[in-house]
Amino acid sequence: MEISDLSFDTLKVRAGYDPKEHNYSVAVPVYQTASFDLGDTDRAGRLFSFSEFGYLYTRVGNPTVDVLEKRIAALDGASAAIAVGSGMAAVTYSLFNVAEGGGRILTTAQVYGGTFDSFKKIYPNFNIEIDQVSDIDHLEEWRSKIKPDTKALFVETISNPNATIADIEALAAIAHENDIPLIVDNTFATPYLLNPIKYGADIVVYSATKALNGHGNAIAGLILESGKFNWANGKFPQFTAPVYLFRDSSGNERSFLEAFGTAAFTTRVRINYLAYFGAALGPFDAYLALLGLETLSERVQKQVSNAEKIIRFLETREEVAWINHPAAKGSKYKSLAKKYLPKGAGSIFTFGLKASEEQIKTFIDSATIFSYHANVGDARSLIINSPKTTHGELTPEEQKFAKIPPETIRLSIGIEDPDDLIRDLENAFGNAFSNKSEDVA
Numbered sequence: 001m002e003i004s005d006l007s008f009d010t011l012k013v014r015a016g017y018d019p020k021e022h023n024y025s026v027a028v029p030v031y032q033t034a035s036f037d038l039g040d041t042d043r044a045g046r047l048f049s050f051s052e053f054g055y056l057y058t059r060v061g062n063p064t065v066d067v068l069e070k071r072i073a074a075l076d077g078a079s080a081a082i083a084v085g086s087g088m089a090a091v092t093y094s095l096f097n098v099a100e101g102g103g104r105i106l107t108t109a110q111v112y113g114g115t116f117d118s119f120k121k122i123y124p125n126f127n128i129e130i131d132q133v134s135d136i137d138h139l140e141e142w143r144s145k146i147k148p149d150t151k152a153l154f155v156e157t158i159s160n161p162n163a164t165i166a167d168i169e170a171l172a173a174i175a176h177e178n179d180i181p182l183i184v185d186n187t188f189a190t191p192y193l194l195n196p197i198k199y200g201a202d203i204v205v206y207s208a209t210k211a212l213n214g215h216g217n218a219i220a221g222l223i224l225e226s227g228k229f230n231w232a233n234g235k236f237p238q239f240t241a242p243v244y245l246f247r248d249s250s251g252n253e254r255s256f257l258e259a260f261g262t263a264a265f266t267t268r269v270r271i272n273y274l275a276y277f278g279a280a281l282g283p284f285d286a287y288l289a290l291l292g293l294e295t296l297s298e299r300v301q302k303q304v305s306n307a308e309k310i311i312r313f314l315e316t317r318e319e320v321a322w323i324n325h326p327a328a329k330g331s332k333y334k335s336l337a338k339k340y341l342p343k344g345a346g347s348i349f350t351f352g353l354k355a356s357e358e359q360i361k362t363f364i365d366s367a368t369i370f371s372y373h374a375n376v377g378d379a380r381s382l383i384i385n386s387p388k389t390t391h392g393e394l395t396p397e398e399q400k401f402a403k404i405p406p407e408t409i410r411l412s413i414g415i416e417d418p419d420d421l422i423r424d425l426e427n428a429f430g431n432a433f434s435n436k437s438e439d440v441a
Contacts, residue, residue, distance in 0.1 A: 001326065004075055008192065012293050016070025022063070028326055030287045031063045042388035050246060050259060060275050064283035068290055072212070072222050075191040076204055076295075079227025079431040080263035082270050083220060085279035087187060087207020090221030093113055093273040094183055095128070095154065097265065100238050102127040103151035109402040110159040111185070114392035116402065118310075129197055134401070136164055136334075143174050151235070152181050154202075157196055157340070158188035160376070161386045161410040162324040162403060163349045165336040172200025179233045184235040187211070188376070189348045192300050199340065201266065202229040211347075213378025214291035214299050227262030239264055245271075291399050293370060299379060299415055304344030306381075306421065307413040313422045314351055319433055325349035348376050350386065352407040355432060360385060360407065363432035369416060370426040 003015065011382040022029050038044040038426060047050035055061050065083050073081040076103040084090050095105055105123070109132050119130040131150070133141045142153065153175045155166040168184065175182040181202035190211045196204050208210055208220035231239035239411060242253035260267040274280060308327045314320050314331060323329075326337035326345040353360055364372055370383040374390050384390060386408050387399055394402060413421070 003397050007077060009297050010189065011071065011074045012192075012296050015074035015370070016067045017117050028064060028067050028287060028290055029060075033062075033283075034058055051249070052316045058283065059278060059280040062187045062269055063282045064290075065281055065286040068208075068220075068281075068286045068293075069222070071207070071293060072191070072208075072289065073224055076195055076224050077197050077226075078204065078224035081222055081224040082220050082266040082274065083208070083281045083289075084269075084274060085221060085281050086219050087185075087205070087209055087221040088114055088118070089277075089279035090205040090207065090223045091124075091185060092118065093269045093277070094203055094223050095123070096126065096153065097238075097269050097274060098181060098183070098203075098236070099128045099151040103149045104131055104147055105152055105154050106128045106131045106133070106142065106145055106150050107154040108133050108159075109153075109398065110136050110162060110164050111156050111402075112140075112160040112387075113393050116391070116398070117393035125144070132401075136166060139167065139170050139174065142171060143177075146174070146178050146180070150178065150180060152183050153185045154185075156185040156188065158192055158346045158348070160188065161348065161350045161361075161390065161408070163188070163326065163333075163338060164324070164348060165326060165333040165345065167336055168196050168199040168201055168340060171303075172202075172254055175202075175307060176200070179230070179235055181229045188348055189341065190296060190300060190377075192296050193304075193341050193346060197224075197226045202226050208289050211300060211303075212296065213289045214296065214377060215288070215292055215380055216378045216380065218288040219280075220281050220285055220289050225263070225265040229265075231257055231264055239268065263271075263322050277429060300347070301343075302415045303347035303413050306415070306418045307347040307411075308344070308351065308426070309418040310411065310413055310421060311349065313425065317429060319354050320431060321352040323349065323351045323356045348410065348412045350404075350408050352405060353432075355407065357406070360409065360433045363428045364409070366428040366431040367424055368427070369420055370411070370428075376410075376412040379415050381416055382412040384410050386410045 017028055022329045035057050047054045047183045069081040069083050123130055131145050153171055157166050172182045173324045183203040184201045185205050186196050187207045187210050204224040206222040208222050239257045240255045242255055244253055244420040246259040256264045311327050326333040338423055367383050387406050390405050
């Protein structure tokens with residue numbers, strides 16, 4: 001059967017792998033090798049001129065990693081994918097690749113704290129300026145802030161930590177009106193809940209550390225391209241400039257676009273950024289990510305169901321000031337979630353406690369099932385005080401701009417029994433608010 005004929009749950013187990021090509025191994029083998037034999041000088045010449053596909057060095061390509069790349073590309077309907085050493089590497093390589101040599105990225109403050117901080121500390125040193133809209137939902141603000149040297153729009157489909165939903169189709173239209181790509185971080189949604197390419201996204205990135213793997217045992221990132229963006233529109237000369245390395249059989253130099261077509265973006269990341277910045281994904285970590293992918297649907301279904309039950313519980317607590325998730329009562333993202341995320345808007349959300357700083361600390365320290373650490377999308381349920389940790393790099397003014405007030409707590413809901421999770425939170429509430437005489441903020 002053709003790949004296009006297979007459903008999501010078949011692809012997550014089967015895509016990108018043919019046992020006949022790997023000694024009929026049922027499981028994807030771990031090719032734990034630094035390098036690959038070139039065979040003979042003629043074959044080496046073909047490999048290094050990219051006239052024949054093959055593996056040279058695990059830093060730029062490995063058979064185990066290749067299966068992960070092909071499998072996630074199939075799940076997302078992408079033309080090509082590349083795996084890298086972390087989600088931050090995926091974000092950085094993608095934005096550098098599109099804005100290389102100078103330019104601007106238009107984004108929002110509602111992103112992961114490390115992404116926000118890198119925009120401030122790293123990108124300007126590479127002649128890449130970051131512009132931010134004040135309201136992710138205000139489409140005209142996005143349109144008005146695009147400048148002649150803006151190279152891309154960048155958003156998280158479900159934001160970290162507040163679970164805001166980006167209007168992907170509308171943002172893609174704005175980007176394409178200006179001949180620039182829409183780049184999205186789809187980490188929280190995973191391809192099970194949302195396929196951004198279907199709605200016009202051009203580049204999709206993941207921290208595969210999170211729900212794609214789902215077991216908290218490997219660091220990994222992925223970059224995917226739709227294969228539909230016109231890199232030859234005059235704004236991206238890095239894709240159309242001749243490259244000596246890509247000479248054809250007649251000795252004519254070819255560009256990335258000429259040599260690699262709908263894989264031009266990810267191949268350029270591989271040959272330039274992965275090869276020389278070196279954030280390579282090891283084959284064993286790729287193997288762990290492949291194992292995690294096999295249960296993606298089942299895990300995320302349970303996590304979404306559990307999250308909605310936890311939200312209903314929190315809505316009954318007088319100590320809770322607000323909840324940020326499309327499933328929460330009164331959320332302004334219900335219509336966007338219905339459009340883009342009919343299977344659920346993820347299992348990660350924030351809520352605010354009407355509490356002192358000491359009560360918030362007691363609440364977190366009292367949790368025994370919820371783990372206190374800075375990951376999300378794990379099979380285990382997690383709790384963290386985002387303003388002090390995952391978004392602690394932001395100044396108080398920046399946290400306010402990103403809508404992360406001091407009372408914010410982020411939950412990532414796992415696959416445990418929801419009643420046990422609720423009892424754990426009830427115990428935390430009891431410990432934090434046992435002193436009724438203490439004023440509640």
